[in-house]
Amino acid sequence: MSMTGVDGEDRNDLTKEESRRIRQRSFALLRSLVKPVQKKVVLTAIVVVLSTALQVSGPALIGLGITVGLPALTDQNWMPLGIVVATYLVAAVLGSVSIAWYTILTAQLSQAMLLDLRKRVFVQTQRLSLEFHEKYTSGRIIARQTSDLDSIKELLGNGVNQLVQGGLYMLFIAVAMFIVDWVSGLVLLASLIPLAFLTRWFADRSEKLFRETRVASAKLIVHFVETMTGIRAVKAFRKEKRNEKEFAEHVEHYRDANSKVIQVFGLYDPGLMLIGNVTLGFVLLFGGMRVVNGELGIGLLLSALLYTRQFYGPMQEMAMFYNAYQAAAAALEKISGVLEERPTVPDPTGPIDLRQARGHVTFDGVTFAYNKDRVVLPSFDLDIPAGQTIALVGSTGAGKSTLAKLISRFYDPTEGAVLLDGVDLRKLHPKDLRRAIVMVTQEAYLFSGTVADNIALGKPDASREEIERAAKAVGAHEFIESLPNGYETDVNKRGGRVSAGQRQLLSFARAFIADPQVLILDEATASLDIPSERLVQDGLQTLLADRTAVIIAHRLSTVAIADRVLVMEHGRIVEDGAPADLIGGTGRFAQLHAAWRDSLV
Amino acid sequence: MSAAKATERKSELSTARAIARIYPYARAAMPRIGLGMLAALIGALVALFIPQVLRGLVDGPLSDGVLAAVWPAVALVLALGVLEAAMIALRRWFVLVPGTHVEARMRNDFYNKLQDLPVAFHDRWPSGQLLSRVVSDLGLIRRWLAFGVVLLVVNVVTIVIGFAFLLSINWMLGVLFMVCSTPLWIYGYLFEKKYSIVARRSQDQSGDLATSVEESVHGIRVLKAFGRGGHALKNFASQAEDLRGTEIEKARAIAGIWLWLLLVPDVTFALSLFGGAFLWLNGDITTGGLVAFFATATVLRWPVESIGFLLSMTFDTRTAVDRFFEVMDEVNTITDPEQPVSVTDPKGRLVFEDVHFRYQDSPARYPDLLDGIDLAIEPGETMALVGLTGSGKTTLTALATRLYDVTGGRILLDGVDIRDLSREELRTHIAMAFEDATLFSASVRDNVLLGRPDAGEDALAEALDIAQAKFVYDLPDGLDTRIGEEGLSLSGGQRQRLALARAVAARPEVLVLDDPLSALDVDTEALVEAALRKVLAATTALIVAHRPSTVMLADRVALLENGRVTAVGTHSELLATSEHYRFVISSLEDEQDDSRVEVNA
Numbered sequence A: 001m002s003m004t005g006v007d008g009e010d011r012n013d014l015t016k017e018e019s020r021r022i023r024q025r026s027f028a029l030l031r032s033l034v035k036p037v038q039k040k041v042v043l044t045a046i047v048v049v050l051s052t053a054l055q056v057s058g059p060a061l062i063g064l065g066i067t068v069g070l071p072a073l074t075d076q077n078w079m080p081l082g083i084v085v086a087t088y089l090v091a092a093v094l095g096s097v098s099i100a101w102y103t104i105l106t107a108q109l110s111q112a113m114l115l116d117l118r119k120r121v122f123v124q125t126q127r128l129s130l131e132f133h134e135k136y137t138s139g140r141i142i143a144r145q146t147s148d149l150d151s152i153k154e155l156l157g158n159g160v161n162q163l164v165q166g167g168l169y170m171l172f173i174a175v176a177m178f179i180v181d182w183v184s185g186l187v188l189l190a191s192l193i194p195l196a197f198l199t200r201w202f203a204d205r206s207e208k209l210f211r212e213t214r215v216a217s218a219k220l221i222v223h224f225v226e227t228m229t230g231i232r233a234v235k236a237f238r239k240e241k242r243n244e245k246e247f248a249e250h251v252e253h254y255r256d257a258n259s260k261v262i263q264v265f266g267l268y269d270p271g272l273m274l275i276g277n278v279t280l281g282f283v284l285l286f287g288g289m290r291v292v293n294g295e296l297g298i299g300l301l302l303s304a305l306l307y308t309r310q311f312y313g314p315m316q317e318m319a320m321f322y323n324a325y326q327a328a329a330a331a332l333e334k335i336s337g338v339l340e341e342r343p344t345v346p347d348p349t350g351p352i353d354l355r356q357a358r359g360h361v362t363f364d365g366v367t368f369a370y371n372k373d374r375v376v377l378p379s380f381d382l383d384i385p386a387g388q389t390i391a392l393v394g395s396t397g398a399g400k401s402t403l404a405k406l407i408s409r410f411y412d413p414t415e416g417a418v419l420l421d422g423v424d425l426r427k428l429h430p431k432d433l434r435r436a437i438v439m440v441t442q443e444a445y446l447f448s449g450t451v452a453d454n455i456a457l458g459k460p461d462a463s464r465e466e467i468e469r470a471a472k473a474v475g476a477h478e479f480i481e482s483l484p485n486g487y488e489t490d491v492n493k494r495g496g497r498v499s500a501g502q503r504q505l506l507s508f509a510r511a512f513i514a515d516p517q518v519l520i521l522d523e524a525t526a527s528l529d530i531p532s533e534r535l536v537q538d539g540l541q542t543l544l545a546d547r548t549a550v551i552i553a554h555r556l557s558t559v560a561i562a563d564r565v566l567v568m569e570h571g572r573i574v575e576d577g578a579p580a581d582l583i584g585g586t587g588r589f590a591q592l593h594a595a596w597r598d599s600l601v
Numbered sequence B: 001m002s003a004a005k006a007t008e009r010k011s012e013l014s015t016a017r018a019i020a021r022i023y024p025y026a027r028a029a030m031p032r033i034g035l036g037m038l039a040a041l042i043g044a045l046v047a048l049f050i051p052q053v054l055r056g057l058v059d060g061p062l063s064d065g066v067l068a069a070v071w072p073a074v075a076l077v078l079a080l081g082v083l084e085a086a087m088i089a090l091r092r093w094f095v096l097v098p099g100t101h102v103e104a105r106m107r108n109d110f111y112n113k114l115q116d117l118p119v120a121f122h123d124r125w126p127s128g129q130l131l132s133r134v135v136s137d138l139g140l141i142r143r144w145l146a147f148g149v150v151l152l153v154v155n156v157v158t159i160v161i162g163f164a165f166l167l168s169i170n171w172m173l174g175v176l177f178m179v180c181s182t183p184l185w186i187y188g189y190l191f192e193k194k195y196s197i198v199a200r201r202s203q204d205q206s207g208d209l210a211t212s213v214e215e216s217v218h219g220i221r222v223l224k225a226f227g228r229g230g231h232a233l234k235n236f237a238s239q240a241e242d243l244r245g246t247e248i249e250k251a252r253a254i255a256g257i258w259l260w261l262l263l264v265p266d267v268t269f270a271l272s273l274f275g276g277a278f279l280w281l282n283g284d285i286t287t288g289g290l291v292a293f294f295a296t297a298t299v300l301r302w303p304v305e306s307i308g309f310l311l312s313m314t315f316d317t318r319t320a321v322d323r324f325f326e327v328m329d330e331v332n333t334i335t336d337p338e339q340p341v342s343v344t345d346p347k348g349r350l351v352f353e354d355v356h357f358r359y360q361d362s363p364a365r366y367p368d369l370l371d372g373i374d375l376a377i378e379p380g381e382t383m384a385l386v387g388l389t390g391s392g393k394t395t396l397t398a399l400a401t402r403l404y405d406v407t408g409g410r411i412l413l414d415g416v417d418i419r420d421l422s423r424e425e426l427r428t429h430i431a432m433a434f435e436d437a438t439l440f441s442a443s444v445r446d447n448v449l450l451g452r453p454d455a456g457e458d459a460l461a462e463a464l465d466i467a468q469a470k471f472v473y474d475l476p477d478g479l480d481t482r483i484g485e486e487g488l489s490l491s492g493g494q495r496q497r498l499a500l501a502r503a504v505a506a507r508p509e510v511l512v513l514d515d516p517l518s519a520l521d522v523d524t525e526a527l528v529e530a531a532l533r534k535v536l537a538a539t540t541a542l543i544v545a546h547r548p549s550t551v552m553l554a555d556r557v558a559l560l561e562n563g564r565v566t567a568v569g570t571h572s573e574l575l576a577t578s579e580h581y582r583f584v585i586s587s588l589e590d591e592q593d594d595s596r597v598e599v600n601a
């Protein structure tokens, strides 16, 4: 089975081949992140090499001081010692300044990469089609952009820093060791063998465990987000206790996954220490013997011992950040999966130019199914001439919203095509498409932020006058003025600060200000009271004069402003005609309309 | 939650006291953390002891040239090395796992607290801020407990003991060493001030970023409909850039302390080498003493260097703890009474007595939103609530289940003030259907039986029947189909019917339905009404209505106007007597529109 994108994200039984592919994928992502900052990487590398070399010189200088400086002193010659100490001081100043510089450089570097990555994931999230979002769920995509990015931040911010520095440090120490005393150097080299085995064991064990923690933490986030989003229902239906139990299970799962990782690490770290200390013993043994035989100066033995200690010192720090590395690697795998997803509603490669749409919408042999096994729109043909206002009615679940979503290209038809002015929507540049077609969805979603911002979403560069004009046109101005800060009032998350009807009015004003050639209203007045609905309809009548519109409504009052009525049942148009003709007839609409009239009194 | 507020709060408590607030959570882990520290301390002492062995070795066998005497010393060094590693292992074993338990406990408590806090709290708090607390902040606290605090304490103690060793080797050199390192302590103190402000800002900004992420995901339909992904990206990017700025500022602070942490020891080493040579010349210190001195000082290097990182981690943790308790300290204003009474024989008489309510953020110059509501709904009666958009209908329904508490007056259920009932019991008696359906990503069954999880298949089938939601049987897995997040894979009317079924399935004494039929077509609406009538015959109900058709369900209608119920009566009574009622509900003009259509025909 070939695995792409987010497939297999929750699986723990990936084959070798699959794991390798995933690793390659995240590595490619990493490379692409480094690319734009390459120059800085080179600079940073130079600085870190310099600073590490300077730092590593310390023990050698001390050894030198003792071996060369002290004997000279007995001859009252302070020169050698003076030179050593002076060199040491210079190295110290340069070394620490360059480390500080390095710290700032890596921060700039890592933050630049992080920003890049954040934006990429954000853009990708926006680009992916609704189909993906519905399958993947918001909690998971949020987890990708929060906790996973946190892990990467942790790694880039501290980890890489430490890993690179530590790695270089070890390399330089090994070199210095050979310069100071080659036998000790060999001992150190030999110690790398058990070290490699230990590290290998750790890497193998922890990789899988880390993946498990990422999965567990994503589940936790999903549950958390859903509870907070639906807090009213949670309370009203007393779901707290049950939630408490479910959440505790997620927490426990995450805790256990985490503990397992930590336990593995808890063996690795002391293992390193052990290898380091045994090496120290051997360096001392071989060195001591040669000192006794007069083959090695005491000072140099000291240098070798100090180096051994320092060689394994950063190892431990690095091991600590290996944690960060693993966590980030697991996170990067997931993120690269999301980035690899191809939108099922892709942007065209060679878009056809459509600056000024007329608004002629055509369904040409369209078939559509959300899931393969259930066709929602079977073979659908429809022609909406430019400038026509259509009322789309039909029982719930008939496929009205689906039709609307196809016109606004939330989904692409399974077969056939939807055309705007004769151009397949799939060939339109998203900018042109969105300028020409705007839909007010059944769910009036507001963003936290001011009323003005929410309206201006329809036209980001709108002036205050335009915003107020739009609000007035839909009859929202009055209530907005009565809010504590008028247009500057924060509507809170999801517009919780205003009532359902007010939310609809604001989404309406948003569409109004966007001023598209084709306007789709999906139950946009369902939560309004009758007087507001009337106002909206008046506004619509002027607005829609020279525009194409599809108005979905169960309240048949909309029919009054429509040129044409479509009645939909089970994904098919069962009636199509001018309102008066249909009402006068004996079909489905006449019956609906009569029922509706009765319901008014 | 702004940085300014953070600094203001900061002065209130010292870092230690602020962090100490997690003691109740950490208490159980304390013994193990203590033991871990002990093990670490022993390890550190052992490490410090190794140089002493070296000293003996250098001054003894190595200078005397006795090869046989080298062996025991080497063996001792090896033994000490193994012991040190064992101690590290022990430390890990002691502290790592308890940290995860503390984290899990805090996470559960945080979640439960959030579930318990009233809706008003959730209105106010951006979801991302909560998410970043429950994920990142708690993770940070765990890591700090697992090694931050342990290493901080142990390293400081090691440094102190190490100084003692240095003093014992040669007091003059030791004093020199200590004097030289004072700038470190001064800088460390200054660092705290500078760093913690930036740390707080960075964590708050991460929370804001998480909020943006969350909204961009939940609001994806709107962003797509208007093609505003780019616009959202701009906002997101500017926030992310702010965060980057803060992070780099943080790195500058860290670079500052790094500079000193590296420079000071190195300079001290150089000076000590010079001073040591001088002393050696005067015969005040042996070569072995010098070796031991530098070996000890080297052992101390890592503890000293680590202080910078540990301090910044500690301040980060302090901020995380502050942020955690910011939520935990919230006083829940809607709690269960000390001694809850119980409605023994619930009949479902719901009475509003001079009920006043205003939202917290409502300016003083505004009158109460609900300004003295008097309304009695008799057992079995169905009352419709009618009023203009924004008149406070939803608010009134939310009061009945204590999603908000009245700010004046009281609400009685069967003669008992609802605040004297436990929330659990109250919400068993009263079930709601919200104006937005708020479904969860669970099976259809779980969603419908949310209010009565133990109900059988019959009850489920009956509720689905009443709500005309039989379409669920046609879903791919029938009742076990997982409906997508927030039910968005269903049509608007399907969602609403499930929410209605959910309320009905709870079989409460009182049903509160907020505009329950707004998304239904005329036919389905009629069917639901017919079925509902049977249920409503035996159940008290409060139904918010915008349309005459919904009003028809009710025995009586209450008209909400300017925060009061200004008229109660049957639909036709009110039509005859209340001008405002006619204005709100009458579709006179609609009919005129229709007649116009008919005339045209």
Ligand SMILES: Nc1ncnc2c1ncn2[C@@H]1O[C@H](COP(=O)(O)OP(=O)(O)OP(=O)(O)O)[C@@H](O)[C@H]1O
Residues within 6 Å of the ligand: A134, A370, A371, A376, A394, A395, A396, A397, A398, A399, A400, A401, A402, A403, A442, B488, B489, B490, B491, B492, B493, B494, B519
């Ligand atoms: N995202 C989705 N995934 C899978 N099935 C879906 C999805 N959205 C809608 N459906 C199904 O497709 C059918 C048509 O839904 P649609 O939303 O178009 O109905 P509608 O005519 O708008 O109804 P309503 O008047 O209730 O809003 C329904 O049976 C619904 O369950």
Ligand SMILES: Nc1ncnc2c1ncn2[C@@H]1O[C@H](COP(=O)(O)OP(=O)(O)OP(=O)(O)O)[C@@H](O)[C@H]1O
Residues within 6 Å of the ligand: A496, A497, A498, A499, A500, A501, A502, A527, A529, B123, B359, B360, B361, B369, B387, B388, B389, B390, B391, B392, B393, B394, B395, B396, B435
């Ligand atoms: N959480 C809140 N905080 C502050 N004010 C709010 C909050 N929720 C609603 N309001 C305000 O209180 C008023 C009443 O809102 P409510 O939702 O009760 O109206 P409604 O009668 O249900 O309207 P609709 O018919 O549109 O649903 C509105 O003006 C709204 O702006």
Ligand SMILES: [Mg+2]
Residues within 6 Å of the ligand: A400, A401, A402, A442, A522, B491, B492, B493
């Ligand atoms: Mg729909």
Ligand SMILES: [Mg+2]
Residues within 6 Å of the ligand: A499, A500, A501, B393, B394, B395, B435, B514
């Ligand atoms: Mg409402």
